[in-house]
Amino acid sequence: MAYRIIHYINQFFGGVGGEDKADHPPELRAGAAGPGLALKQAWGDQAEIAATVVCGDNYCVGHPEEVAGFIGQALDKYQAQALVAGPAFNAGRYGLACGLAASAAAARGRVSLTAMFPENPGVEIYKANTFILPTADSARGMGQAVPAMAAFAIKLLNGRRLGSAAEEGYIERGVRLNTFHDEIGAERAVNMLMKKIKGQYFLTEYKMPAFDRVRPRPGVKDMSRATIALVTSGGIVPKGNPDHIPASSARSYGAYSLEGVDDLTGEDFQTAHGGYDQTFANEDPDRVLPVDVLRCMEREGRIGRLFPTYFATVGNGTAVAHAAQWGGEIGQKLREAEVQAVILTST
Amino acid sequence: MPVAHMASIVPISKSVGANRIIPTVAIPHPLGNPALPREEEVAVRRQLVEKALMALSADVSDQTVF
Amino acid sequence: MKLELHKISVRRICFGEATHVENGLLTVNREELKALIMEDRGLAGVELDLAHPGEDTRIMPVKDALEPRAKLSGPGEVFPGFIGPLDTTVGEGQTLVLEGAAVLTAGRLVAAQEGIVDMSGPGADYTPFSRTANLVLVLTPREGVRLHEAEQCCRLAGLKAAHYLAAECRAAAARADRVAVYDFQPLSETLARHPNLPKVAYVYMLQSQGLLHDTWVYGVDAKRILPTLMSPTEIMDGAIVSGNCVSACDKNNTFSHQNNPIIEALFKRHGTELNFVGVVVTNENVTLADKQRSSSLAIRLVRLLGAEAAIISEEGFGNPDADLILNCVKAEKAGVKTVLVTDEYAGTNGASQSLADSCPEGDAVVTAGNANATIILPAMAKVIGDPGQAEVVAGGFFGSRRPDGSLEVELQAIMGATCELGLSRIGAYTI
Amino acid sequence: MEVLLAGRGFLHAGWRLLHHPLYGNFLPRQQPYRSLLWRFDGASVQTREGATRLLADEWSLRLLEEALALYQDSQAPNPAPPGLREACALLDFELLRPALEQAGWSEAVLSAPGAGTMDAWPLKGGSLETGTA
Numbered sequence: 001m002a003y004r005i006i007h008y009i010n011q012f013f014g015g016v017g018g019e020d021k022a023d024h025p026p027e028l029r030a031g032a033a034g035p036g037l038a039l040k041q042a043w044g045d046q047a048e049i050a051a052t053v054v055c056g057d058n059y060c061v062g063h064p065e066e067v068a069g070f071i072g073q074a075l076d077k078y079q080a081q082a083l084v085a086g087p088a089f090n091a092g093r094y095g096l097a098c099g100l101a102a103s104a105a106a107a108r109g110r111v112s113l114t115a116m117f118p119e120n121p122g123v124e125i126y127k128a129n130t131f132i133l134p135t136a137d138s139a140r141g142m143g144q145a146v147p148a149m150a151a152f153a154i155k156l157l158n159g160r161r162l163g164s165a166a167e168e169g170y171i172e173r174g175v176r177l178n179t180f181h182d183e184i185g186a187e188r189a190v191n192m193l194m195k196k197i198k199g200q201y202f203l204t205e206y207k208m209p210a211f212d213r214v215r216p217r218p219g220v221k222d223m224s225r226a227t228i229a230l231v232t233s234g235g236i237v238p239k240g241n242p243d244h245i246p247a248s249s250a251r252s253y254g255a256y257s258l259e260g261v262d263d264l265t266g267e268d269f270q271t272a273h274g275g276y277d278q279t280f281a282n283e284d285p286d287r288v289l290p291v292d293v294l295r296c297m298e299r300e301g302r303i304g305r306l307f308p309t310y311f312a313t314v315g316n317g318t319a320v321a322h323a324a325q326w327g328g329e330i331g332q333k334l335r336e337a338e339v340q341a342v343i344l345t346s347t
Numbered sequence: 348m349p350v351a352h353m354a355s356i357v358p359i360s361k362s363v364g365a366n367r368i369i370p371t372v373a374i375p376h377p378l379g380n381p382a383l384p385r386e387e388e389v390a391v392r393r394q395l396v397e398k399a400l401m402a403l404s405a406d407v408s409d410q411t412v413f
Numbered sequence: 414m415k416l417e418l419h420k421i422s423v424r425r426i427c428f429g430e431a432t433h434v435e436n437g438l439l440t441v442n443r444e445e446l447k448a449l450i451m452e453d454r455g456l457a458g459v460e461l462d463l464a465h466p467g468e469d470t471r472i473m474p475v476k477d478a479l480e481p482r483a484k485l486s487g488p489g490e491v492f493p494g495f496i497g498p499l500d501t502t503v504g505e506g507q508t509l510v511l512e513g514a515a516v517l518t519a520g521r522l523v524a525a526q527e528g529i530v531d532m533s534g535p536g537a538d539y540t541p542f543s544r545t546a547n548l549v550l551v552l553t554p555r556e557g558v559r560l561h562e563a564e565q566c567c568r569l570a571g572l573k574a575a576h577y578l579a580a581e582c583r584a585a586a587a588r589a590d591r592v593a594v595y596d597f598q599p600l601s602e603t604l605a606r607h608p609n610l611p612k613v614a615y616v617y618m619l620q621s622q623g624l625l626h627d628t629w630v631y632g633v634d635a636k637r638i639l640p641t642l643m644s645p646t647e648i649m650d651g652a653i654v655s656g657n658c659v660s661a662c663d664k665n666n667t668f669s670h671q672n673n674p675i676i677e678a679l680f681k682r683h684g685t686e687l688n689f690v691g692v693v694v695t696n697e698n699v700t701l702a703d704k705q706r707s708s709s710l711a712i713r714l715v716r717l718l719g720a721e722a723a724i725i726s727e728e729g730f731g732n733p734d735a736d737l738i739l740n741c742v743k744a745e746k747a748g749v750k751t752v753l754v755t756d757e758y759a760g761t762n763g764a765s766q767s768l769a770d771s772c773p774e775g776d777a778v779v780t781a782g783n784a785n786a787t788i789i790l791p792a793m794a795k796v797i798g799d800p801g802q803a804e805v806v807a808g809g810f811f812g813s814r815r816p817d818g819s820l821e822v823e824l825q826a827i828m829g830a831t832c833e834l835g836l837s838r839i840g841a842y843t844i
Numbered sequence: 845m846e847v848l849l850a851g852r853g854f855l856h857a858g859w860r861l862l863h864h865p866l867y868g869n870f871l872p873r874q875q876p877y878r879s880l881l882w883r884f885d886g887a888s889v890q891t892r893e894g895a896t897r898l899l900a901d902e903w904s905l906r907l908l909e910e911a912l913a914l915y916q917d918s919q920a921p922n923p924a925p926p927g928l929r930e931a932c933a934l935l936d937f938e939l940l941r942p943a944l945e946q947a948g949w950s951e952a953v954l955s956a957p958g959a960g961t962m963d964a965w966p967l968k969g970g971s972l973e974t975g976t977a
Contacts, residue, residue, distance in 0.1 A: 128764035162844060176763040176841045178782040178824075180538075185754060185835020186674035189724050189779040193752040194686060196777050197611045197722050205840055206757065206778040208771040216366035216411075217349040219404045228403075234377070248916075277853050280376040286392065287379035293389065293396045303400065317913065331348070339348060341403040343396070344365075346354035347374050358902045373898035374856040560934060624938035626869055636942065659869040699867040700943050701903065731866035731914065735907060758871070758914075765917040769866060769910040825871070 003047035003157045006074050007036040008085035008101040008114075010094045014054030022093070024056030026070045028077075035146060039084065042150035047157070050078035053101070060097035067097075068104035075110055082111035084153055087145040090117040090137040099126025106130045111156045115149050118171055124321045125251065127173040131156065134171055209320065226340040229307035231330060233315030233323075234288040234347040235273030236264065236281065245314050247274025253313035253326045255333075258306065263292040275316030276347050288345055307339050315346060351399040351413075353377060361410055367402040368412045371395060415596045416646035417507045419485060419589035421582065423514035426463050426546045432581035439514055441548060441578065449573055450550065455558050455566035460551040462797045464517075466544050468532040471793040475528035475828050476518045476658050478542055478668040479571050481511040482651060483579035485586050492651040494632015495569060496576045504597075504646030509579050509586050515545040515668055516578070518571040520552040521799035527826040528661035529790065536790045539830040541668070541837060549797050550574055560624060568656050571667070595680055597644045600718065603688055610688040614720035614749075615645075615675055616711055616740055620657050620664060620728040621696035627656040628665070628728075630694060636703075640695040640711035642718070645676040648692065657728075662784045662830040663756045665728050669829065674836050675724055675754065690718045695740070697733040708739035715749055722750040727833050730758050730784065734770040745774035756781040756831035757841060761823065781831040782839040784824050792818035845872075845915045851880040852908055859884045861904035863943035865911035868935065872918045876929070877936035881943045 011021040013034035032040045032049040040049050053074055060067045075083065083105035085098035099122035102112040106129050115133035116122055123132055133152055135145040152170065155162070165172035181188060188205070195202040220226045237245060243254045261268070264285035271281035271288065286292045294306045311330045315323070334342060352365035355377055360368045371377035378395055379388045402413040422437050429440035443461050450459050464470045482491045487506010490497030497503060517530065530542045537543035550570055554563035598606065619628040621635035628635045630653055643652065651671060657664040676692065683689040695711035698704060715723050723744055727737040737753060744751045757767030757780055767783070813821050824830040831839060848865060855861065859882040868875055882904070890897045944954055 128762065164842060165844065170844075173844050174764060175844050176757060176759040176767060176783045177844055178786050178839060178841050180838045181840045182838065184674055184838050185779050185781050185832075185840065186678040187835070188840070189675060189726075189752045189754050189835055190678040190682060190687075192777050192779060193613065193722050193724060193750070194611075194682075196750045196752065197613075197687075202777065204776055204778050205780045205842070206755075206767060207843075208768075208773065208775045208778070209766070210771075210773050211363045213364050214366065216407045216409070219349060219406045221404075223400055223404055228400075275852075276375040276856055278375075280379075280381050283381070284379065287376040287381070287388075290378045290392050290396050293393045296393075297396070297400075317916070335348065341348055342350045343399050343403075344350050344352045345371075345377055346352065346360075347377055355897070356900060356902050356905060359906075370897065373858070374900055560931065560938075620869070622867055622869065622939055623941060624935060626939070657869075664869070698942060699863045699939060700946050701861060701863060701907075702946065703942070704864070729869045731911075732864040732868070734910075735864055760917050766910075766913060769914055770907070 002045055003082060003154075004050040004078055004080045005047050005153065006071070006078060006080045006083045006105070007032060007039065007049045007052045008071065008083060008098065009034050009036065009052060009054055010097060011054065011056040014052070016054060016056070022056045022058040024054070025059050026053055026055035026067055028053055028074050035087065035142060038142070038146040039150055042147050043154070046154055050080050055097065057091070057093035057097050060100060061093050064100055067100065071101055071104045072108050075105060075108060080110065082113070082153060082157055084149060085114035087115040087135045087142065087149065088120060088122065089135055089139055089141060090120055092121050095120035095122030096125065098122060099130065099132075102126065102130035111153070113149060113153050113156060115145050119325070121325070123171055124319060124325070127171060128175055131173070132171045133169065211320070220341045223303055224301050225304040227305045227307050227338065228294065228303050229334050229339040229342050230289055230291070230294070230310040230345070231342055232289050232310070232312050232345045234281065234312070234345055235271045235314040236269055236285045236289045236312050237272050239268055239270050241270070241272045245272045247272060247314060248317040250314040250318045251322065253311055253330070255309050255311050257308060258291060258310055259308050261291060262295050264289060273314045273316055273347060275314075281347075288347060290343075290345070307334070307337065349403050351402045353395065353399055357412055366407055366410050367405070368410065369395060369399050369402060370412065414505050414644045414646050415594070416487070416504055416649060418510050418593045418595070418649065419507055419586050420510045420512040420591050420593065421585055421588070422590045423511045423546055425465060426514060426548055428461070432578065434511060434582045434585050439511060439546070439578065439582070446574060446577055449577055450570045453566045453569055455555055455562045456552060456570065457555040458553045459570065462549045462551060464530075464532050464547040464549055464797060466532055466546070469794040470532045470797060471790070471795070472517055472519055472530040472547065472549055472797045473528065474519060474798060475530050475542070475661065476567055477571050477655050478666040478828065479516045479575035480668050480671045481514055481516065481575045481578035482671065483509050483576055483583065484650070485509050485583060489650070491576055492572045492654055494629065495572045495654060499632065502647055503650035503652055504644050508650055509583055509589075511579055511582060513545055514578065515542055515547050516571055516575045517542060517547050517549045518552060518567050519549055519798035520567075528828045529822065529826050530828045531790060531793065534791050534793070535788060536827055539788070539824060539839070540828045542828055548574065548578070551798060564625060564656060564658065568654070572654065595646050595649065597646050597689070600690060603690065607684055607688040610684070610686070611722060612690045612718065612720045613679060613687045614690050614715045614718050614723045615679060615692045616715065616723050616725040616744070617692050617694045618725065618727050618733065618736060618740070619653065619694060619696050620733065622699050622729070622732060625658040626729070629654045629656055635696040636698055638694070638696060640693055640707055640714055642714055643692045643694050645680065645689070645692050648673060648676060653694070660729060660784070660825055661828045662825045663729055663781070663833050665832065665834060666829065669832055669834055669836050672836070674834055675726055679724070690720050697729065697736045699732065704736050704739055708736060708743050711740060712743040712747055712749070715744060716747050720749060724752050724754060726754040726835070730756065731769050734768045738770040738772045738775065741775050742772050752777040752779060754779045754781070754833055754835050756833050757783045758785055759783045761785050761787055779835060780841050781833055781835060781837070782824065782841045784831045786824050787821055788824060788827075789815075790820045790822060847878045847880055848908060848912050848915060851882060852912070854882050855900050855904050855908060856898070858889060858898035858900060860901040861908065862947055863940065865908050866914065867939045872915050875932060875936065877932055879936055879940055881940060881947055883947065
């Protein structure tokens with residue numbers, strides 16, 4: 001008896017429209033649509049797409065609970081055993097929407113699967129809740145994505161015990177599952193020690209979180225002509241925290257203008273960081289982001305120019321993977337703007 | 348591009364891989380000490396930023412605390 | 414220090430006239446044992462009950478598990494400092510072991526305490542005591558007894574019972590089913606005998622955080638010891654006794670100290686693949702100063718032994734994670750290669766950080782699984798211990814009671830589920 | 845959780861923790877009581893080239909941040925069933941005994957009757973500037 005699957009896609013793949021239709025509320029269509037047709041063909045008689053949920057990316061990201069509820073009703077209405085979302089490739093909001101849809105299905109005890117480019121922000125946020133297959137960074141990769149998704153979905157539905165991410169081809173979710181080995185822990189420990197003594201390869205059963213090293217870059221030759229940029233994890237944002245960066249476990253960073261700002265005051269700026277006593281930073285944000293001193297140095301010609309935009313996020317409890325990703329993005333933007341050096345302040 | 352990391356817990360800066368580290372005053376107010384009168388506090392801030400510029404100008408081969 | 418363990422296999426226990434063992438059946442004189450235990454003024458009462466593998470029976474809350482052992486020859490007696498005298502060390506000569514039998518102490522002893530042993534059903538896979546013939550002491554401390562005394566008299570009851578059972582069966586020692594020999598020689602001799610085998614030490618961390626979290630070494634509370642060197646054979650004679658009531662899954666009960674699998678695994682390879690140079694016993698105190706001191710002194714002992722590698726096993730989670738990391742970092746920095754044995758608290762969804770501390774040097778870890786993983790334990794026909802305990806479990810302290818009487822609990826509540834000595838085959842992997 | 849957050853403020857100001865914040869082998873939801881003991885002994889104030897630095901103790905901070913992460917991940921402590929509240933409080937006190945002794949509270953004070961009850965502890969006091977919450 002074929003498995004019944006709900007497929008989630010966005011407004012573009014659902015043929016509703018492009019960016020202009022990103023606010024399209026969720027709609028339920030019987031049968032397959034868009035990439036679902038290729039999935040249906042790949043599944044043959046093993047599974048069928050009972051219905052497709054088509055929803056605009058902005059709407060989904062803006063109304064998470066409502067869309068999750070809508071998906072729950074669709075799963076119940078069609079008695080579906082699984083939800084497959086995407087593939088979203090490198091589309092950021094579509095990746096978040098697919099992650100949300102898959103998580104909603106997983107939360108309701110259904111098999112859930114989506115697929116996107118490994119760098120897509122949706123991966124880090126939702127990998128703990130659902131399986132995610134890696135895809136190319138654009139729809140050109142549809143050819144490999146669909147068969148992989150089809151096969152993996154059947155594997156999940158058959159309930160076979162999965163091997164590691166490397167063996168089965170999904171993105172490692174960082175979720176620990178218990179298992180029973182052939183040997184007791186003590187034997188495994190002594191065997192591992194013997195290999196370590198002899199310098200042989202061994203596989204640790206738990207990897208300690210670790211940070212990578214970066215080669216130091218050469219110093220700035222002439223500071224008086226250099227453009228310096230400010231970045232902070234201390235959470236200094238314009239008053240009112242326009243991007244609503246949370247006090248901990250931030251999911252984004254902000255880029256804010258310093259045009260015409262000579263000194264950070266408590267009236268125009270504040271801290272959003274929940275990891276320390278905020279009174280001092282709110283009283284004088286320069287204590288975290290030294291704009292006043294750098295402006296003086298700029299006037300005195302000690303430095304060439306203070307880059308008019310600064311980047312800020314909250315470093316409190318933020319996932320290492322997120323921070324590394326933002327570091328890359330900010331570095332890229334600063335390089336394109338020909339900034340020569342960065343002052344990174346932390347609290 | 349070179350980066351100067353101004354933070355108050357040096358071991359943490361080291362463990363996350365920063366190459367140019369400038370120890371600061373304290374966590375809630377890294378670049379200022381509220382206990383000081385305003386001019387002195389700005390002088391301390393200037394001193395720390397000066398050290399950051401010095402670090403950014405220097406060539407370093409490994410993680411260095413300035 | 415040579416020790417022979419004369420092991421008599423026990424498959425069933427029953428009550429009867431005289432305590433003796435024959436053809437795998439251990440008969441116990443119920444009244445005689447009860448009288449021995451009731452000599453302790455701190456106890457108001459004790460009930461003896463039996464539980465065998467496969468029965469539709471649950472024992473809850475279990476405080477400690479012990480293996481019946483008694484000296485046949487050689488200095489001292491088992492459990493020095495409690496049963497055995499302190500005028501000598503133990504770990505030499507011959508010791509009788511009733512293999513396959515276990516004494517379990519149970520009953521409402523103290524605060525929020527769990528410790529589930531299921532003799533059948535899904536829970537049985539997670540505890541070694543679903544495979545032993547268990548004599549259960551259901552203990553009731555006297556009203557108004559302070560928490561300290563309540564814990565102490567329950568501990569003593571278990572020790573007395575375990576020793577009594579083996580001592581009464583000394584006559585059967587001649588017909589032991591098997592004899593295991595452990596020849597642990599002084600350092601100079603073992604280096605002379607195995608000059609080119611890698612020297613391996615075992616750093617044995619003992620839970621020592623205070624009331625309900627204590628372990629005893631030759632009768633001394635481990636909080637008060639400085640790291641010390643022991644022969645593994647002393648540990649087989651009960652030199653280390655558990656007074657630990659909390660987190661049933663990863664506290665080392667006395668049974669697991671007596672049958673330490675890491676010592677067993679190292680001995681198996683001693684003289685062929687490695688040179689087992691000794692056991693460094695250390696503690697896991699609460700104060701940061703003690704943590705620094707104990708880890709430094711423990712690793713200094715490892716270096717004095719000239720060990721080039723060491724297994725480090727933790728007991729408990731959270732607070733002791735810091736000690737585990739300190740021991741690891743200080744060992745690796747001294748050039749001693751380490752493998753850590755621990756369990757994980759990665760949350761019920763397995764997505765949280767497993768340990769409350771970490772270090773890059775900890776590149777070789779064996780894990781006994783995620784203690785937060787949940788399991789449904791069906792209702793059992795018979796419950797031995799303190800039914801009132803259900804209210805503690807029901808209170809969401811260790812899980813929840815479901816409408817059909819079954820329990821949804823984390824592995825944390827099951828006796829020895831994620832034992833950090835690597836006693837069972839459990840582990841964990843990342844998806 | 846509130847205790848840990850209050851403790852962090854002190855650590856940022858240069859105080860040092862005397863004990864591991866996660867003492868006791870309980871998950872956060874299994875122990876409604878959580879206490880912290882920290883000390884300010886001046887060693888953490890460093891004046892270098894005129895700029896005084898409040899050296900937060902790196903180890904104390906790391907242990908506290910890890911403890912906070914564990915608390916954030918787990919459910920809030922359950923209100924202990926009535927029969928256990930007393931035992932939980934006594935346990936919390938007993939486990940901190942070594943740290944209290946190290947902080948200078950003499951054995952006599954510690955074993956005085958009622959020493960285990962919450963109101964027996966002044967917020968600030970003892971020979972050193974030691975705060976308890």
